[in-house]
Amino acid sequence: MSYDFCRAHPAMTDLLAALKGAAEPTRLRILGLLARAELTVSELVQILGQSQPRLSRHLKLMDEAGLIDRFREGAWVFHRRAAEGVGAELAARVVALIDDSDPGHQRDMARLDQVLKARTEAAAAYFAANAAQWDRIRTLHVPEAEVEAALDRVIGADRIDFLVDIGTGTGRMLELFGARAGRGLGVDLSHEMLAIARARLDQAGLVNCQVRHGDLHALPLADGAADLIIVHQVLHFAADPQAAIAEAARVLAQRGRIVLVDFLPHGLEELRDRHAHRRLGFTPREVAAWGRSAHLDFDLVATLAGDPLSVGIWLGRKTAATSKDGPLP
Template sequence: MLAMSNTQTAAGTTPEARIEALAALCKASADPLRLQILRVLRKDSFGVSELCTLFDIRQPALSHHLKVLASAGLVATRREGNSIFYRRSELGQQAGLDAVQQQIFEVLDDTALTPELSQRLLLVQQQREDNSRHFFQHNAHKFRQQQDLIASYEQYAATVAQVLDDAPLPQTGTALEVGPGDGAFLAELSPRFRHVVALDNAATMLARARATAAAAGLTNIEFIHGDTAHPALAKLQVDCVVINMVLHHTPRPWQILRDVAACLAPGGVLLLTDLCRHDQAWARENCGDLWLGFDPEELAGWAHDAGLMDIASIYLAQRNGFQIQVRLFGHRGLHP
């Protein structure tokens, strides 16, 4: 084996390159506004216009700061149609400097947002949620047609039901479905569990789910109008949570995973179906999508933060180019 040159570091970069990277990291983190940007990107990604609103700054000035952060490897971008969203980079973007980057993030995460910034952040998130809710309130009658544009229920329902049958469930007392849509999957949950809770924040969609359940003679279903922060969930201990094709419509998908994980009984599972990341921007306007799918690692990371582990994953390719991921998560340490 050849000996390592003394002009290289153990990380495989030259000392000069490492010093330059460290200088860029220090420069990027030496500005209060850039640190505030990194703070709000802790668990979210934002478009440029949203960041301009949050910090009351014009786009050219903001773009300069984002460029500095990106050059230092502190933020990463993703394009969704004509929009670019920014998020904090994962650790290890700069060779040998991940410890420094981690310390910066840890200090920021322990620092509270200013009251003004907290209020602006709440307004941006509320606007996202309102846009999604209004879409479904006004398009409930076209739910199936819009769903079929990307992935019809029939294309994934049988696989989801099979994963549910194969799940290591010690109990089958209560199931919770978040965002039941028109109620089709309730027919799968009703015979498998003694009690089923259907939760939706759009009243018109919940009414459609109720009508579907009534037509099918499903009598063990409780309907709740609200989101995963509803007080009723704090009293629930459920054996299974099902979230089918919902997260890409929600402003804070990671928070939903945290909320439902909190009401999972020991040994319970989360069955999650959603789109893999894609670049079909028309889905925003035509289907009410807030996110153009998710990387599998992204969902796994949010689940891990919520105290869950990956049990099983199935990926279904669609003829129209989309791909669906069916994921099963459970409490860490309680599943083999």
Template sequence: MTILHFKALSDETRLRLVHILLHYELSVNELVRILGMGQSRVSRHLKILTEAGLLTSRRDGLWVFYAAPRAGEERDFLRAVLPFVHADAVMQADLGMAAQILEERARKTRQFFNAIAEDWDELNREVLGAFDLPAAVCAAVPQGCGTAVDLGCGTGAVLSRLLPLARGVIGVDGSARMLELCRRRFNPDEPAAGRVSLRIGELDHLPLRDGEADFACINLVLHHLSEPVAALREIRRILAPGGRLFVADFLRHNDETMRSRYGDLWLGFKESELADGLSRAGFTRIGRQRHAVGRGLELVLFSAEAC
């Protein structure tokens, strides 16, 4: 097995691919762009590395993403060998380009949501059908909640329902236009408006202090993020010990139109993927539900507690 591993790494291009994919999960087209090579050539190297077990592939609708294995013998092998591989200027440039591609993904997402903010509530009704997601979120809020946070709050449909259940609420979104519409829901002349804080920020680098929140929800947002587990880890940071997290997202599906109409990056998740992500981020799962919604899609709802 080890001979196969060394043989798979005996090519400069394959070393570059492994070095990149130890840091990021990327699609074939993104890797083609980084390496500046033809797709057939890159795909051939990816096939060799995948057959050797040194890369994993994940099909998401029409897209295929590659990454280094997270655990196991092959991951241990890479951890042992790669420190002896000199990361020259080319490899460093590869990582710089990969980081730029992820930033471009995030920028396109922000631009998309700024553009469709006025229609967002109607689009949500289209996909959720008769299911009352804000009510499901509110049912998960612990009694006597101090600070409740809605991450990816959009126009504030959930945030406004959380306000009577907590001493203070915080809405975070990466879209300035969404936050502008959210602000309109709260009358500045009413006393309750003083308990609302709206903050612009990315979900992998939240504008909150460590342990600032007692309850957090992230609804139909993880499938827009390049690294969902990184966002879950960041949520764990801002939750107080024993704080509650509510996650709602789509189960895996094959509706490619969700990418263009809703800006989705992932076509949902397997339930086991979300459960594993919560565990790796430092949460203990305490509840799970499934609900059919519009467009033939299905939601999974997780409640979890910060360890």
């Protein structure tokens, strides 16, 4: 293909690069695996039985061709089939053509199941060792089932294009609402929590949902990317809650929604010392004020009384003043 043709037809060039990137047996096997789960190089080594340098080379070429996405999380790098672009479309079609009855593919899937089982067991062990602190807090407010039922009513049953769960923790919000979304992404700073979330998403079969290491004050997302943002029991940990709200507003689509779940004001100072809570709940007035500064309208749409902790659910939308299409519904 000539240089002039490439300049005139960039989409065709991207397609050609994606085709070249997929045209190798090991890379086809990798695509089949990454369509099921996010994997590190070491996990792919276990499954495919090939050397790390060789697989790293394949992954680099596939990333450059737009077939896969790479996400660094501390010392680890996770890989998954690309979510957007020409390479993503080609990868999806290639994976759909893989014969599930092929013995080689079945061996790959069986080894993948072993890797995911080991991941689940490791995450479960960490959670078991640290569950006491979460259980302690749960006894202080209304049952989670009631909070989740109220949240379900607020979010509704409509289809969500792109769901973002800020401070995803163990991925519970993605478990609850990921099936309603075209894509779901959870962001959290805790590597241990992300390991638990990945395991739970794998168990739930939510291949459309992913988790990423990131800070709620600097989300790894483009402006206006998310249709629904959930901030569930996270804001009281934030160093700067107002800045966190502003950052969420940045990545919210013009007609999108933010659902904030957190404690109403309380006096349990022990939560600061024992559980690193920076704030002891929030008043509707201050949440509304933070919303206005970020061009969001926040309404307290549900109050769930507990003893001694009560939970509030706020629904936020971008204000009409920021809309390019006129007043929001």
